[in-house]
Amino acid sequence: MNKIIIASDHGGLELKNVIKDYLMQNGYSVSDIGTDSSESCDYPIYAKKLCQRIISNEFDKGILFCGTGLGMQICANKFKGIRAVCVSDTFSAKMSRQHNNSNVLTLGGRVIGTGTAKEIVDIWLNSEFLGGRHQKRIDMIEQL
Numbered sequence: 001m002n003k004i005i006i007a008s009d010h011g012g013l014e015l016k017n018v019i020k021d022y023l024m025q026n027g028y029s030v031s032d033i034g035t036d037s038s039e040s041c042d043y044p045i046y047a048k049k050l051c052q053r054i055i056s057n058e059f060d061k062g063i064l065f066c067g068t069g070l071g072m073q074i075c076a077n078k079f080k081g082i083r084a085v086c087v088s089d090t091f092s093a094k095m096s097r098q099h100n101n102s103n104v105l106t107l108g109g110r111v112i113g114t115g116t117a118k119e120i121v122d123i124w125l126n127s128e129f130l131g132g133r134h135q136k137r138i139d140m141i142e143q144l
């Protein structure tokens with residue numbers, strides 16, 4: 001699927017805009033569901049909106065941005081079927097796809113630079129879930 005959904009609070013807005021442009025330059029159709037303002041807002045609202053549209057199968061992957069990536073990760077993992085990972089290095093980005101079949105990436109606009117963020121996004125989007133023994137573990141997560 002060459003389309004992706006993204007959202008942020010005010011703390012992740014700047015990085016979201018950089019990554020949005022980057023994704024569009026790379027041929028992705030990007031649905032940005034806010035915020036579009038630098039005024040303080042509540043990240044759980046945006047995490048919920050994005051996760052609902054993944055659970056409904058409208059999108060298979062999404063990226064959430066906040067100051068640290070942490071609040072967004074905590075919120076997203078409240079939703080059954082969402083496997084959200086807050087990542088700040090490329091190895092974890094790859095493993096989170098290959099082993100954990102992550103479907104939501106969360107990034108901290110106050111933590112990582114734009115160059116690192118672009119590399120993380122590239123690797124995350126282009127790494128495939130390996131299945132096999134990892135699928136069994138994903139099934140176990142769903143039962144928790």
Ligand code: RB5
Nearest residue numbers: 011066067068070071072
């Ligand atoms: C907002 O100040 C900040 O708390 C938020 O962007 C995020 O970092 C929360 O985890």
